[in-house]
Amino acid sequence: MNKTFDRYASxxxxxxxxxxxxxxxxxxxxxxxxxxxxxxxxxxxxxxxILLSIKLFIETIKMKSETGKGAKPDYKRFxxxxxxxxxxxxxLEPLGYVITTFLFLVIGFQVLEKGGWVKTILIAFAFSFGIxxxxxxxxxxSLPGFPI
Amino acid sequence: xxxxxxxMNGFGVAxxxxxxxxxxxxxxxxxxVGVLPGIGPMSGVxxxxxxxxxxxxxxxxxxxxxxxxxxxxGVYYGAMYGGSTTSILLNTPGESSSVVTALDGYQMARQxxxxxxxxxxxxxxxxxxxxxxLGLTLLARPLSELALSFGPAEYFSLMLLGxxxxxxxxxxSITKALIMTVAGLLLATIGMDSISGVSRFTYDxxxxxxxxxxxxxxxxxxxxGEVFRTILDRDKEDGSIxxxxxxxxxxxxxKESTAPIVRGSLLGFFIGVLPGAGATLxxxxxxxxxxxxxxxxxxxxxxxxxxVAAPESANNGASGGAMIPLLTMxxxxxxxxxxxxxxxxxxxxxxxxLLFEDNPEVAWGLIASMFIGNVMLLALNMPLVxxxxxxxxxxxxxxxxxxxxxxxxxxxxxxxxxxxxALLLICGLLGYFLSKNDYPVAPLVLALVLxxxxxxxxxxxxxxxxGDFSIFITSPVSxxxxxxxxxxxxxPLLMKMRGRSVxxxxxx
Numbered sequence: 001m002n003k004t005f006d007r008y009a010s011x012x013x014x015x016x017x018x019x020x021x022x023x024x025x026x027x028x029x030x031x032x033x034x035x036x037x038x039x040x041x042x043x044x045x046x047x048x049x050i051l052l053s054i055k056l057f058i059e060t061i062k063m064k065s066e067t068g069k070g071a072k073p074d075y076k077r078f079x080x081x082x083x084x085x086x087x088x089x090x091x092l093e094p095l096g097y098v099i100t101t102f103l104f105l106v107i108g109f110q111v112l113e114k115g116g117w118v119k120t121i122l123i124a125f126a127f128s129f130g131i132x133x134x135x136x137x138x139x140x141x142s143l144p145g146f147p148i
Numbered sequence: 149x150x151x152x153x154x155x156m157n158g159f160g161v162a163x164x165x166x167x168x169x170x171x172x173x174x175x176x177x178x179x180x181v182g183v184l185p186g187i188g189p190m191s192g193v194x195x196x197x198x199x200x201x202x203x204x205x206x207x208x209x210x211x212x213x214x215x216x217x218x219x220x221x222g223v224y225y226g227a228m229y230g231g232s233t234t235s236i237l238l239n240t241p242g243e244s245s246s247v248v249t250a251l252d253g254y255q256m257a258r259q260x261x262x263x264x265x266x267x268x269x270x271x272x273x274x275x276x277x278x279x280x281x282l283g284l285t286l287l288a289r290p291l292s293e294l295a296l297s298f299g300p301a302e303y304f305s306l307m308l309l310g311x312x313x314x315x316x317x318x319x320x321s322i323t324k325a326l327i328m329t330v331a332g333l334l335l336a337t338i339g340m341d342s343i344s345g346v347s348r349f350t351y352d353x354x355x356x357x358x359x360x361x362x363x364x365x366x367x368x369x370x371x372x373g374e375v376f377r378t379i380l381d382r383d384k385e386d387g388s389i390x391x392x393x394x395x396x397x398x399x400x401x402x403k404e405s406t407a408p409i410v411r412g413s414l415l416g417f418f419i420g421v422l423p424g425a426g427a428t429l430x431x432x433x434x435x436x437x438x439x440x441x442x443x444x445x446x447x448x449x450x451x452x453x454x455x456v457a458a459p460e461s462a463n464n465g466a467s468g469g470a471m472i473p474l475l476t477m478x479x480x481x482x483x484x485x486x487x488x489x490x491x492x493x494x495x496x497x498x499x500x501x502l503l504f505e506d507n508p509e510v511a512w513g514l515i516a517s518m519f520i521g522n523v524m525l526l527a528l529n530m531p532l533v534x535x536x537x538x539x540x541x542x543x544x545x546x547x548x549x550x551x552x553x554x555x556x557x558x559x560x561x562x563x564x565x566x567x568x569x570a571l572l573l574i575c576g577l578l579g580y581f582l583s584k585n586d587y588p589v590a591p592l593v594l595a596l597v598l599x600x601x602x603x604x605x606x607x608x609x610x611x612x613x614x615g616d617f618s619i620f621i622t623s624p625v626s627x628x629x630x631x632x633x634x635x636x637x638x639x640p641l642l643m644k645m646r647g648r649s650v651x652x653x654x655x656x
Contacts, residue, residue, distance in 0.1 A: 005585045013327055020334050020349075027348055038341040038348060041603045042334060049330045056323050073380040081379060082573075085552055089569040092560065101553055108549025112379070123546055131557055139202050141561060 003063050010056040017049030080111045097143040101128035151285050154504075158512025161211075162520055167218055167513065170200075171521045174219035178226020179528065183234055183539045187551065188243040189227035190483045190590070191371035193220050195551070197363055197491050198558030213495035214510045218517040220491055221471070224484050225277060225518065228427060228464040229525050232269040233536050236262055236456070237390045245427035245463040248435040252448060252455030257390035263533070264397040265456045268405050270529035271397075272461035276413035277522035280468025283417050284475075284515055288504060291476040295501035300608035301619050305629035307602045310479040312633035313423040315591045316640050324587045326637075332592035335360055336599025343607055355567040362490040362596055363562060367555050368572040369589045370483075373579020375551050378544065380580070392534050397453075405457035408438050416462030420469025423481035430466035431459035468518070474499055475511055478601070483590030486597050493597070 024042040088104040105124035109116075135141040161167060181192035200216035207215060231246035236253035249269065256265040298306065315325040338349045339359030350356040397405075412434040419430040438458040439448045448455050473479045478500030480486040492499050492510075503511045529536070559572050583589055613619035621627050 005581070009585070009587070013331065016331070016334070020337075023349060027346055038344045038346045041606065042337045042348065045330050045334050045337070049327065049334065052323060052327045052330060056321075056327060059321070059323060075380070078376065078380045081549070081552075082376075082577075085556070085573055088556065089566055089573060092556075092569070093566060097557075101557075105549050105553060108552065109545055112548060113543075113545040127550060127553065135202065135557075135561065139205070141202050141205075142564070143561070 003060055006056060006060045006063070010053045010060060013053035013056070014050055017046045017053060019046075020049070021046035077111055081108055084108060084111075093144050094147065095144075096146045098128045098132050098146065101131070151289055154289075154508065154512050155285055155516060157508065158514075158516030159519075161214055161509050161513030162218065162517035167215055167517060168520065170203075170215045170219040171222050171517045172524055174222020175226035175229075175521045175525050175528065178223035178228075179230035179233075179525070179536060180539055181223060182227035182230020182232075182243055182246075183536050184542065184547065185234060185240055185540075187371065187374060189224050190487060191367070191374050192223050192227060193484055193487045193491075194363070194366040195371050195554055195558060196220060196223055197367075197487070197494070198562045200491075201494070201562055209495060210507065210509050213492065213497045213507070214513040216495070217488065217492060217497075217510060217514050218521075220488055221514060221518060222521045224488065225464060225467045225521065226525060228460075228467050229270060229273050229529055230536065231463070232273075232456070232460050233266060233533065234540055236265045236269070237392070237537055238540060245431050245466075246460070247428070248431050248459045249456055251435070252450070252452050254390075255449065255451035256453065256456065259451050260391070260393055261451065261453075262390045263393040263395040264401050264453065266392065266533045267395050267530055268397050268401060268453055268457050269460035270526055270533070272405065272409040272412060272457045273464040273529075274522055274526040275409050276416055276461035276465035277468055277518070277525075279413040280417040280420065280465045280471075281515060281518050281522070283421075284468060284472055284518075287472055288476055288511070288515070291472065292501040292504050295477045298501075298625065299623070300605040300612070301623050301626045302629065304602060304605040304609055305620055305626040305633070306477065307479060307598050307605070309629045309633035309636070310423045310473070310481065311591065311595060311598065311602075312636045314482065314594050315588075316636040317429070320586050322637060322641055325591050328582070328587055328589065329591040329595045332595025333599045333602070335365075335592075336596050337603065342600065343604060355565060359600075360571070360596070361563060361568055362593075363494070364559050364568045364572050365575050365596060366487050366490065366593050367559060368575025369579035369582075369593060371551060371555050372572065372576025373583060373589065375548050376576055376580040377584065379548060392537055395530065395533065401453050405453050408434075408454040408458035409461045411437065411441075412458035412461030413465045416465025417469040419462070420466030420481075421472050423473055423479060426470060426482040426484075427463035427466040430462040434458040434462035471514075471518075475503060475514075476501060478503075480594060480597065483593060486590070486594040490593075490597050 020042050024039040024046065027037070027039040084104050084107045088100050091100050102124050105127060106120055109120040109124065132143060136143055136145075162171065177196065178189070178192065181187050181189060187195070197216075197220065200219050204212035204215050227243060228245065231241060231243040232249050232253065235241045235246040235250035236257050239250050239254040241247045241250055253265045253269070256262060311329050315329045316322060336359070338356055340347050340357050347357060415434045415437065416427070416430040419433060420426065435455060435458060438454050439445050442448065442452070442454060470481050470485050473481050474485045474489055478489070478498065480489045489499050497503070497507050497510055555572060556569060559568050579589055609619050610617070620630065
């Protein structure tokens with residue numbers, strides 16, 4: 001458990017709770033025939049979330065701070081893969097499914113473990129073409145094809 | 149017997165060749181999911197929803213729903229079989245409900261009895277699967293008829309009870325679990341309000357009008373979150389895989405494990421029926437019970453076959469039992485059943501008491517297919533256990549990027565927009581950070597599924613009572629549900645204050 005994370009989290013949840021309460025009050029009271037409108041549920045939950053996050057904040061004060069244990073997370077590897085995934089998502093429609101998937105998989109395989117290029121390319125190729133072919137031609141689904 | 153007649157009709161559905169195929173692939177993928185340490189039953193089921201949605205797109209809605217739920221449920225109970233394989237051979241459980249199996253299973257493997265341990269857990273799982281299905285068959289009608297008598301107030305309280313139960317057992321800190329539940333309920337309010345037609349928190353974003361898509365959130369939080377964790381935390385893969393050896397258990401093994409299997413099945417079934425208490429708790433309890441009952445408790449932890457047979461029966465029994473509240477009342481008791489429920493809702497099939505009247509094809513087809521699936525699993529696991537042992541060796545290098553690619557493909561194939569893909573990646577990040585810091589994500593997904601129903605029932609009840617909140621306490625049934633829900637939250641809290649350790653349900 002991480003004390004700093006919990007403290008920030010409690011503040012973020014508090015803000016979310018306040019946000020929902022404030023925004024719910026703007027919802028038009030257009031519920032005819034009933035005095036139970038569409039705003040009552042989110043307002044109640046927002047208040048509950050505010051109370052719970054205050055409770056969490058108090059708990060973090062009492063908590064003894066623990067120093068991080070174990071190996072440091074491997075941020076570099078993760079950031080490269082995550083960035084590749086973001087690019088994959090952003091370019092999926094303009095560049096088409098096969099090209100983006102192939103590139104993403106090649107990057108992913110190589111970042112996790114360098115080497116084995118032949119296997120990497122074969123698996124990435126088989127996956128991207130295989131999924132595209134089966135989905136579009138056999139199952140009649142629709143995926144962004146190739147850039148024209 | 150009425151139930152037998154319905155069950156026979158169910159077999160009529162389940163025996164159609166494509167449904168046999170669906171059940172087969174379900175249990176096959178499920179076993180692989182259970183074996184692979186990277187993905188648990190929750191992410192496995194979530195990942196497969198979009199794929200089944202495409203596979204069944206040619207069928208009419210009723211049979212499409214039946215076929216996909218047959219496959220998805222197969223993944224769920226198949227994972228219970230597969231989870232034991234890594235526990236026994238590698239001492240690393242493939243999923244949390246097999247943690248206790250590793251205690252004695254790995255010891256047996258070191259003594260060269262891995263084959264016996266594996267086959268006894270397959271036999272135990274099979275017996276438990278059949279026991280829990282018989283229970284499901286017998287209880288389905290009476291329970292759904294009981295649930296039909298509930299009004300909106302009772303339903304509201306019952307769902308609240310379900311949420312309390314899952315939050316109370318979900319993690320180390322109840323505050324955090326409750327925060328996740330409330331956050332899930334709040335996220336569920338985004339979109340068009342189904343009663344008044346007013347849009348809430350949408351800010352003119354066209355994608356938000358239909359609400360946050362449950363599938364996207366579930367795949368992101370579970371599957372991607374898990375992949376990100378494996379990449380970041382560099383799961384070490386040391387330890388050699390034990391040899392499987394002779395597969396069939398000896399007569400002595402069978403004698404020693406018969407009673408534990410029967411007890412484990414029954415215990416698992418009843419724990420599974422309770423909301424919140426899933427397969428993980430069931431396996432823990434049955435292990436403890438066997439140790440207490442045993443004439444030689446000192447053998448436990450040193451390769452006692454009863455220590456493998458009982459928890460493996462219990463976790464499969466629990467996964468069958470967990471289908472009861474889902475199918476008869478529409479209350480999922482765990483993360484995985486919440487995802488199954490979300491899948492049914494995607495097909496416009498509302499789980500709950502009306503399911504057996506409106507969609508008998510889906511309900512009884514599923515139950516019958518589970519009988520068939522369990523037989524398939526027994527047949528698959530006994531001779532093919534050596535093949536599944538090989539699956540463990542799948543290099544993470546290829547597995548992890550492919551899981552990301554499948555998640556993205558799956559969400560895109562169903563949603564057709566990049567907004568959901570962005571949401572998917574965000575949920576993946578959130579899933580990693582939240583579960584790393586002990587914020588359980590299962591209650592959030594459960595709340596997201598139940599949210600609209602809780603709200604509708606609450607508002608219908610309040611409209612009927614002219615806004616008087618006392619309706620929830622004046623109805624005796626509703627009051628009982630609320631009291632049990634409150635107890636479920638407060639008892640673990642009290643036990644913790646007294647310094648007792650509380651077993652938590654990590655499967656969710």
